[in-house]
Amino acid sequence: xxxxxGTPETAQRFRQRPLVQEVRDELERMILGGEVExxxxxxxxxxxxxxxxxxxxxxxxxxxLEREGLVRAVxxxxxxxxxxxxxxxxxxxxxxxxxxxxxxxxxxxxxxxxIRADLRDLVDTMxxxxxxxxxxxxxxxxxxxxxxxxxxxxxxxxxxxxxALGKEVRLFRLRVLNGLASLVVSNAEHRRILAAIEAxxxxxxxxxxxxxxxxxxxxxxxTLNG
Amino acid sequence: xxxxxGTPETAQRFRQRPLVQEVRDELERMILGGEVExxxxxxxxxxxxxxxxxxxxxxxxxxxLEREGLVRAVxxxxxxxxxxxxxxxxxxxxxxxxxxxxxxxxxxxxxxxxIRADLRDLVDTMxxxxxxxxxxxxxxxxxxxxxxxxxxxxxxxxxxxxxALGKEVRLFRLRVLNGLASLVVSNAEHRRILAAIEAxxxxxxxxxxxxxxxxxxxxxxxTLNG
DNA sequence: CGATTGTCGATTGTCAACAATATTCTGTTG
DNA sequence: CAACAGAATATTGTTGACAATCGACAATCG
Numbered sequence: 199x200x201x202x203x204g205t206p207e208t209a210q211r212f213r214q215r216p217l218v219q220e221v222r223d224e225l226e227r228m229i230l231g232g233e234v235e236x237x238x239x240x241x242x243x244x245x246x247x248x249x250x251x252x253x254x255x256x257x258x259x260x261x262x263l264e265r266e267g268l269v270r271a272v273x274x275x276x277x278x279x280x281x282x283x284x285x286x287x288x289x290x291x292x293x294x295x296x297x298x299x300x301x302x303x304x305x306x307x308x309x310x311x312x313i314r315a316d317l318r319d320l321v322d323t324m325x326x327x328x329x330x331x332x333x334x335x336x337x338x339x340x341x342x343x344x345x346x347x348x349x350x351x352x353x354x355x356x357x358x359x360x361x362a363l364g365k366e367v368r369l370f371r372l373r374v375l376n377g378l379a380s381l382v383v384s385n386a387e388h389r390r391i392l393a394a395i396e397a398x399x400x401x402x403x404x405x406x407x408x409x410x411x412x413x414x415x416x417x418x419x420x421t422l423n424g
Numbered sequence: 425x426x427x428x429x430g431t432p433e434t435a436q437r438f439r440q441r442p443l444v445q446e447v448r449d450e451l452e453r454m455i456l457g458g459e460v461e462x463x464x465x466x467x468x469x470x471x472x473x474x475x476x477x478x479x480x481x482x483x484x485x486x487x488x489l490e491r492e493g494l495v496r497a498v499x500x501x502x503x504x505x506x507x508x509x510x511x512x513x514x515x516x517x518x519x520x521x522x523x524x525x526x527x528x529x530x531x532x533x534x535x536x537x538x539i540r541a542d543l544r545d546l547v548d549t550m551x552x553x554x555x556x557x558x559x560x561x562x563x564x565x566x567x568x569x570x571x572x573x574x575x576x577x578x579x580x581x582x583x584x585x586x587x588a589l590g591k592e593v594r595l596f597r598l599r600v601l602n603g604l605a606s607l608v609v610s611n612a613e614h615r616r617i618l619a620a621i622e623a624x625x626x627x628x629x630x631x632x633x634x635x636x637x638x639x640x641x642x643x644x645x646x647t648l649n650g
Numbered sequence: 651c652g653a654t655t656g657t658c659g660a661t662t663g664t665c666a667a668c669a670a671t672a673t674t675c676t677g678t679t680g
Numbered sequence: 681c682a683a684c685a686g687a688a689t690a691t692t693g694t695t696g697a698c699a700a701t702c703g704a705c706a707a708t709c710g
Contacts, residue, residue, distance in 0.1 A: 216499045216500070216692090216693065216694095217693075217694070218693085218694095219499075241660095241661075242661075242662070243660090243661070243662090251694080251695090252694060252695045252696070253662090253695090253696090254480070254693085254694060254695070255693085255694070255695095257484065257662090257663090258483065258484060258487050261484055261487040261488055261491075262487055262490070264488070264491060265487075265490060265491035267581070273441075273442045273445070273662090273663090273701095274442070274661085274662060274663075274700085274701050274702065275661085275662075275701090275702070275703095276661070276662065286580075286581065289579055289580070289581050289582060290581060292526065292582075293526075293581065293582060293585070296522045296526070300518065300519075300522070353515055354512075354515075355493070355512065355515050355516060355519065356515060356518075356519060359519070359585070442662095442663070442664095443663075443664070444663085444664095467690095467691075468691075468692070469690090469691070469692090477664080477665090478664060478665045478666070479665085479666090479692090480663080480664060480665065480666095481663085481664070481665095483692090483693090499671095499692090499693090500670085500671050500672065500691090500692060500693075501671090501672070501691085501692075502691070502692065
């Protein structure tokens with residue numbers, strides 16, 4: 199296993215994570231990072247050689263990645279990076295919107311002032327980042343906002359699906375939120391979600407959470423058509 | 425393995441399916457059939473010996489089963505049959521209800537008289553089965569009804585999730601539909617779904633499809649409490 | 651010339667052996 | 681007798697080798 203931070207000895211001696219986890223993360227990074235193209239076949243042998251492991255862990259990691267829909271395996275032929283059609287991406291947006299709605303509704307239904315405070319901090323931070331034109335940081339904060347909602351909603355399966363679908367849709371590899379205008383609109387939607395959560399309005403939280411993602415889908419379509 | 429795509433399977437020679445597929449199906453059958461208890465550890469060695477294969481395919485099959493949430497793997501410790509808490513089961517019902525709503529809505533939005541005819545046949549058949557007190561056949565027809573909707577909805581990812589969640593919830597292993605009264609109620613709900621689909625009423629189809637599953641959740645709770 | 655068949659190289663599927671890790675047992679000690 | 685340390689055992693993690701299969705190209709036949 200190649201080691202990004204040059205400590206190969208330590209990593210080998212005190213390895214606690216199974217190799218398959220390392221390989222899995224590396225493969226996921228390669229796929230989501232665009233180092234391997236959509237539809238491309240993942241050659242077990244060369245991957246194993248690249249990472250300095252045998253084919254076993256590579257195979258298991260590939261099966262694990264199949265779970266998240268990042269790759270599809272064909273018998274006697276190999277695993278291919280999944281290629282997302284526009285219809286696939288739109289369906290993923292819809293599914294994700296449903297999950298997000300449930301997660302927001304669940305958070306709105308539970309007490310916990312600190313949760314709301316954390317969310318408010320994130321939304322305020324995002325406004326600052328927009329003002330400073332720091333789009334990369336905005337994406338990070340945006341991710342943190344949604345992850346935080348998902349983490350505290352108490353719906354583990356829904357959360358894991360939400361996260362997995364998020365990775366899956368990234369296969370489509372199209373940055374929808376570009377331009378400050380989109381960011382402003384996006385964070386305004388965050389505020390509406392937050393307001394519903396703070397008000398304990400379950401149904402509104404569900405609707406706003408879902409609409410936020412459906413708007414993302416709409417922006418995707420506009421980006422493609424315009 | 426179904427052959428939906430154009431795989432050349434002309435020869436009737438018995439197909440040599442990859443072993444991992446056989447092992448996977450066998451494990452799934454054992455888990456869903458209750459041959460191994462929830463929370464029990466799956467011993468790679470004894471399973472491999474039982475099935476007459478080596479541990480490799482067993483390991484891969486286990487990882488594949490993790491995809492459907494039927495088992496959970498712990499590093500250096502093995503894979504365990506997933507144990508579902510009541511909260512887990514309820515969450516799965518909610519998720520499945522959402523998927524079902526989307527699938528029904530999608531079918532309602534598309535043309536195709538033969539699809540509706542097939543569904544109507546199934547509903548009529550189920551009424552006959554109720555009249556004949558053939559509960560086992562009813563369960564089969566019920567499954568066919570929902571599978572058929574999922575199959576023709578044109579939402580592949582939603583369908584696969586719906587099916588996987590269906591297997592997952594079976595881990596809770598509690599037959600909710602017992603007694604003819606429940607069957608009558610259940611098929612009445614089927615008719616409402618069908619009516620909305622035939623009318624092309626997308627929103628009603630979504631609501632009825634979702635409610636049908638939420639009612640199943642309600643019946644589960646009533647079974648447990650009463 | 652086109653289609654079919656045979657062969658070859660590359661790749662995946664499977665296996666059994668070895669290494670690392672977790673669990674159980676056992677004997678000792680306070 | 682309880683608690684602990686360490687060995688013994690069982691199980692998972694990993695590996696390299698071998699078998700089965702697939703795709704491509706060349707040879708053969710009509």
